[in-house]
Amino acid sequence: MIRKDAKFPGVFWVQMGRKRRNLATKNLVPGFKSYDEWIIRVKGEEYRIWSPERSKPAAAILKGLKDFPIRPGSKILYLGIASGTTASHFSDIIGREGLIFGVEVSERVMRDLINVSAARKNIVPILVSARSPDSYTNVVSAVDVVYADVAQPDQVDILIKNCNIYLKKGGYAMIAVKASSIDVTKPPREVYRIAEAQIRDAGYKIIQTVDLSPFDRKHAVILARRS
Ligand SMILES: C[S@@+](CC[C@H](N)C(=O)[O-])C[C@H]1O[C@@H](n2cnc3c(N)ncnc32)[C@H](O)[C@@H]1O
Structure with a gap:
């Protein structure tokens, strides 16, 4: 499950399981990893999990x-x-x-x-x-x-x-x-x-x-x- 943030364009929410919700951004360069981030693919689009532990x-x-x-x-x-x-x-x-x-x-x-x-x-x-x-x-x-x-x-x-x-x-x-x-x-x-x-x-x-x-x-x- 993926949905756009209601207020911030370009910011997404990924529902993983019942409780866990992660921030994500849509990969500008599909197939390219910028660091060791998690990548998920939904309906042909690639999203990169944006971790609050890695990014302020x-x-x-x-x-x-x-x-x-x-x-x-x-x-x-x-x-x-x-x-x-x-x-x-x-x-x-x-x-x-x-x-x-x-x-x-x-x-x-x-x-x-x-x-x-x-x-x-x-x-x-x-x-x-x-x-x-x-x-x-x-x-x-x-x-x-x-x-x-x-x-x-x-x-x-x-x-x-x-x-x-x-x-x-x-x-x-x-x-x-x-x-x-x-x-x-x-x-x-x-x-x-x-x-x-x-x-x-x-x-x-x-x-x-x-x-x-x-x-x-x-x-x-x-x-x-x-x-
Ligand atoms: C906490 S890290 C930045 C992490 C990064 N913003 C991120 O979230 O991916 C701080 C960085 O600031 C750089 N830095 C420290 N003093 C600086 C200066 N005077 N000018 C430019 N960069 C500096 C360090 O080399 C280091 O790479």
């Missing part, structure tokens, strides 16, 4: 994210794209009309990302530090969404610096905040409040903060909007 935006949707800014045709600047696990699901959702600029600082994970981007064609891998957004103005254009998942102490600062340059007016900033990377001594909730205040002070409107536990006890996703 999937956990955020399952935890009640009200607005999901990744849509068919979206242009995304992805900071900390790694080998493309989450980005491959974004790539399914945005389709051929959308584009992901994927910034990653590690050469090792970039090698895996290049295989994924070669097959998908809507991901542009950029080997550079997201701390220097001025250095990729010749590659990246204005985007609808900036998504940050760099797990660094200055992760909120990195998000804001990139949004100030690349995010369109009315566009969305989304960050997977890793509390322990910012301050191990504070309770995660306090770290999330401080991150929210920093984003708000930079002129962005906080839409929602979603704590990802039990899928991921160290992270929250904060969604904000540029006015």
Whole structure:
């Protein structure tokens, strides 16, 4: 059994057995696996199970994210794209009309990302530090969404610096905040409040903060909007 999510285009629900419901995206490149994800085939279409344990935006949707800014045709600047696990699901959702600029600082994970981007064609891998957004103005254009998942102490600062340059007016900033990377001594909730205040002070409107536990006890996703 497969059905479309009522609110978020490109996001699907797969009923497996009586109780288990999984998120999924429709494979943009049927026959190609982007990592070791589960694939299911229904009526000639291929769907990829989108696990909340492997991908923070999937956990955020399952935890009640009200607005999901990744849509068919979206242009995304992805900071900390790694080998493309989450980005491959974004790539399914945005389709051929959308584009992901994927910034990653590690050469090792970039090698895996290049295989994924070669097959998908809507991901542009950029080997550079997201701390220097001025250095990729010749590659990246204005985007609808900036998504940050760099797990660094200055992760909120990195998000804001990139949004100030690349995010369109009315566009969305989304960050997977890793509390322990910012301050191990504070309770995660306090770290999330401080991150929210920093984003708000930079002129962005906080839409929602979603704590990802039990899928991921160290992270929250904060969604904000540029006015
Ligand atoms: C938690 S992993 C990202 C996982 C990925 N977002 C996913 O869900 O598939 C964090 C990534 O950020 C990268 N990273 C850390 N600092 C960075 C920086 N300054 N610029 C770009 N990438 C960075 C790391 O190399 C790592 O691959």
